[in-house]
Amino acid sequence: EVQLVESGGVVVQPGGSLRLSCAASGFTFDDYTMHWVRQAPGKGLEWVSLITWDGTTSYYTDSVKGRFTISRDNSNNSLYLQMNSLRTEDTALYYCTKDLLYRAFDLGFDSWGQGTLVTVSS
Amino acid sequence: QSVLTQPPSASGTPGQRVTISCSGSSSNIGANYVYWYQQLPGTAPKLLIYRNNQRPSGVPDRFSGSKSGTSASLAISGLRSEDEADYYCATWDGGLGGIFGGGTKLTVL
Numbered sequence: 001e002v003q004l005v006e007s008g009g010v011v012v013q014p015g016g017s018l019r020l021s022c023a024a025s026g027f028t029f030d031d032y033t034m035h036w037v038r039q040a041p042g043k044g045l046e047w048v049s050l051i052t053w054d055g056t057t058s059y060y061t062d063s064v065k066g067r068f069t070i071s072r073d074n075s076n077n078s079l080y081l082q083m084n085s086l087r088t089e090d091t092a093l094y095y096c097t098k099d100l101l102y103r104a105f106d107l108g109f110d111s112w113g114q115g116t117l118v119t120v121s122s
Numbered sequence: 123q124s125v126l127t128q129p130p131s132a133s134g135t136p137g138q139r140v141t142i143s144c145s146g147s148s149s150n151i152g153a154n155y156v157y158w159y160q161q162l163p164g165t166a167p168k169l170l171i172y173r174n175n176q177r178p179s180g181v182p183d184r185f186s187g188s189k190s191g192t193s194a195s196l197a198i199s200g201l202r203s204e205d206e207a208d209y210y211c212a213t214w215d216g217g218l219g220g221i222f223g224g225g226t227k228l229t230v231l
Contacts, residue, residue: 035220037167044124044208044210044222044223044224044225045159045161045167045210045212045222045225046222047212047219047220047221047222050219050220059219059220060219061218061219061220062218062219095166095167100169100172100178106154106155106157106173106214107154107155107157107212107213107214107220107221108155108157108169108172108173109157109159109167109169110169110172110178112166112167112168113166114166115166
C-alpha cells in the first residue's frame with residue numbers, strides 16, 4: 001500500500017523559511033515523479049512543483065519560483081520542499097503527491113498524503 | 123481567477139445525470155491530457171479520471187470524462203448522495219506548468 005506522510009508544517013513569520021518533508025513507502029520511489037500541491041483554507045487546489053524520478057528536472061508554479069526548491073533523496077524515499085521568503089499567501093495545506101506515470105510526468109496524482117499545514121502570519 | 127474555468131457550483135437529484143465543464147485554451151487542454159479529482163469534505167483529493175477518459179481501478183463507471191478541443195467534461199450518472207463533493211479538473215500548461223480549475227461544488231438535492 002502506498003503511503004505518503006508529510007511533516008514540517010508550522011506557523012512562521014512572513015519572510016521566514018521552512019522545509020517540508022514527505023516520507024514515501026509502498027512503491028519504488030525512484031521510478032516516479034513527485035509533486036507538491038497546496039490548498040489555501042477554504043480555497044481550491046494549486047499545483048506547486050514537481051521533481052522527476054531521477055531528480056534531474058523540476059518545475060514550479062510562477063508564484064513560488066525563486067523562493068521554493070523541491071528536492072528528493074531516493075536513498076531514503078523522501079521528498080522535500082524548501083520554502084524561503086514566505087508570504088502570507090503561502091498559507092495552505094501542502095500535499096505530497098505521487099505521479100501516476102512510470103518515469104514520466106503529468107497531472108495525474110494517484111496517491112496523496114494527508115497534508116501538512118503551513119501558516120505564514122506575524 | 124484560474125486559467126481553467128469551471129462552474130463554481132452544480133446540483134442534481136439522486137439518480138440524475140450531471141455534467142461539470144472545464145474550459146481552457148490551446149496551450150493547456152488543447153495540447154494535453156485532462157485529469158479530474160474528487161475531494162470529499164475534510165479529505166485529500168482522489169483521482170477520478172486520468173488521460174481525459176480513463177478511470178483508475180475502483181472508480182465506478184458512473185463517472186466518465188471527455189475532451190473536445192479546448193474543453194473537457196466530467197459526467198456523473200445515477201447521482202448518489204455520496205457524490206456530494208468538490209470536483210477539480212487539471213492539466214499541464216506549456217507556459218504555466220501544472221494547473222487546476224477553480225473547482226465545482228456538487229450538491230445532491
